[in-house]
Amino acid sequence: MRAPDVTSGGDPARTLALLWREPSTAARRGPQRGLNLDAVIEAATAVTNTEGLTGLTMRRVAQELRVSPMTLYTYVPGKAELLDVMLDAAYGRMSRADTTGQPWRVRLTAVAEENRTLFETHPWTATVSTLRPPLGPGAIGKYEHELTALDGLGLDDVEMDDCLTLLLSFVQANARVAAEARATAQLTTVTDEQWWAAAGPLLARVLDPAAYPLATRVGSAAGTAHGSAHDPAHAYEFGLRRLLDGLATLIERTTPAASENS
Amino acid sequence: MRAPDVTSGGDPARTLALLWREPSTAARRGPQRGLNLDAVIEAATAVTNTEGLTGLTMRRVAQELRVSPMTLYTYVPGKAELLDVMLDAAYGRMSRADTTGQPWRVRLTAVAEENRTLFETHPWTATVSTLRPPLGPGAIGKYEHELTALDGLGLDDVEMDDCLTLLLSFVQANARVAAEARATAQLTTVTDEQWWAAAGPLLARVLDPAAYPLATRVGSAAGTAHGSAHDPAHAYEFGLRRLLDGLATLIERTTPAASENS
DNA sequence: GTCGTACGTTGTACATTGTACATCGTACGG
DNA sequence: CCGTACGATGTACAATGTACAACGTACGAC
Structure with missing residues (x-):
């Protein structure tokens, strides 16, 4: 089978x-x-x-x-x-911090952090499909807990689900990359340095900076900024900030409900 | 092996x-x-x-x-x-629309859309790991093309890569869910309706609305709003809008470079 | 108490996978 | 013209999920 x-x-x-x-x-x-x-x-x-x-x-x-x-x-x-x-x-075993009364950014950051911890402790959870999530006590309790972080912000029910889905999907995507990074580091005997040592010369010969000016410039800048080709931790910080900014335009519409809880 | x-x-x-x-x-x-x-x-x-x-x-x-x-x-x-x-x-076969001169939101939306099309045409591309992307002419050309959409907005090199990574990661995560939805629909003989028909009664018996008030309310609201438990198309629209709003706070800092290209 | 039977446990077996290896035949360089 | 490098293939193996049947156990009915 x-x-x-x-x-x-x-x-x-x-x-x-x-x-x-x-x-x-x-x-x-x-x-x-x-x-x-x-x-x-x-x-x-x-x-x-x-x-x-x-x-x-x-x-x-x-x-x-x-x-x-x-x-x-x-x-x-x-x-x-x-x-x-x-x-x-x-x-079911995830920690569920009580953040009632805190500003919504803090609450959502806590939710993101809890999921990030899950994905770090159990890397495989980032990889399995969650299309039809297991509707067990653990998943439902998690859902309930995470929705409370979005309650009272002036969002309607569908918007609450939308925001949560977007947030969790971001954290999961980020964790997936991180998990893959560790997995490939373990499975293949080739370290990143060895890989670049083997690939570098050929790439240099075949990759014309004139043909791909932005790619070569930005790629090498990003590569040297973080140690490797990609830095999940940095991507997490950056992405979460952008994402919360994006949710802010929805949450901080000119409604009284939002300002009282922000 | x-x-x-x-x-x-x-x-x-x-x-x-x-x-x-x-x-x-x-x-x-x-x-x-x-x-x-x-x-x-x-x-x-x-x-x-x-x-x-x-x-x-x-x-x-x-x-x-x-x-x-x-x-x-x-x-x-x-x-x-x-x-x-x-x-x-x-x-390499992806379409690469020329959006020079257009507002940055239009340009980034085009990039997102091109990737979305890739994931729709070749669903498997959403599922494979892209940790160490294949540094071939196709991938590099894609990277170059997508970076041009972020060029001239007053971002430094690392920020350009950050923004692109975030955008693409969002589109890919969304496409992954959509791909999984179609895959499970094909593989299992159980349709969504049959699934709910079989699961509904047991869930109703075991899931106490008093214990999970938000989960039951929001969950059913979201479920009935879209046809199914999750609607990737809706999540895409919602997420892209939020994401662009989030990038706006970075791009539209009080710099002349941003306003001239927005 | 006794016994039938439902159920837990396990050994064997099979289909499906990626691919290593040896073999065989072909056609080019000397 | 012929040895040899290389393309094609058949066979084989290890690893996987799990169907199936055999076997033994202990509870419920009498």
Whole structure:
């Protein structure tokens, strides 16, 4: 079968039951279960945190739990659903600072920071698809918490969702780049310097500064400004500032609700 | 070996030679080549456009070219490098509208739109990692073109790169969601309606509106406003507007350079 | 108590992938 | 004209998710 690496693979009802820990209706018979869902989630998350999404293997998780690979299928319908519950559990463990009464920029910055921390602690969360997010207690609690940061600013419901989506999408995109940077640094034996050492001469021969004046000038300026070709931390600072400025024109319209909370 | 789905897998010099079509130094001997790099790129791109990144298989591309799978390795060192050249070729084929003299918002909107079109025509380009972009003629030409839209606005070199990165990262993140939406719609036989039909009752039973007042209210408002749980087109419009507003505070500082070009 | 049966566990097996390797045939340089 | 470099290919292997069947366990009904 196709390797999913994507959430929401199977039966939604089964997945939801898993997420909300719905107890199975039938009476337990047969041998006692040696594990439980949370143990599987914990083991799988530990493996993925350290070895990345490509290291998440049913065999690997089973080995961690000293159990045969197929045993996992007693607790989880498949790998896709495992990712679902892993993600929801990670959402559920996020810290949720109370910023009521603070200016909206502070509140939104806190939300961004919390997500950034998630993506740093669990890099794989930045990479998995969140198109149909796992509607478990973790995800919903996260959503609720983050919406409160946008409450009382004079935005209507759809605008609140829009702003939050934009903010989170920015943080995730940034984290994805950062995660990829670390992943490629680990996987390939080629360091950035070695790469440039090997690529530089050929590039210099083939890349005519006269043909690409801006690209060569700006590219080298940006490259030397940050240490590498791209600096996710800098991009985060820059992007978040721009983004908040952009939201300001929406939030700080001439309404009384905005000014009282800004 | 691990399935890459990531660019820049191997020797940078070999990849760059491929990208810039450096002719191999040695004199050709032996049987004549039945194919060439561009034919492979074309076939691979066609396959990937229609069947997505998971459909991109060396065997599949070989079949398309009526050739045995291993033959491809004559023209390409491996799958990672194939993705590199595919990406660069796609970049090279992008349309590049001349917007000199237009207000900067128009110019940046055009850049965003061109990338959006790329991601719509070749959805897989939104999904592949672009951490170390393929420094081929396509990518560099794209970079040069896009920087011109930011030239003469009073930004320094690093700021130009920052702004462009932010803009492109936004468009890509948006396109990624859209691509995922279409992919899941194709792969799973479950439509959005079927999904909600199966998930709705259980969710209603388990999700207490009193416990999650904002989430339930805003979530349903956003869900009904757009047809589905998420509307990438709407998110694009909203996000681009906010983003340009955010860049405006940087670009329209009280400098003469900005006002003369806005 | 006894026994049937539902269920947890596991070994085996298969399809699918990227690609290493050896083989074979071809056509160019000497 | 012929040795050899090179293109094409068949075979093979490792890694993956997971279907399937076999096996053993312990609970519920009597």
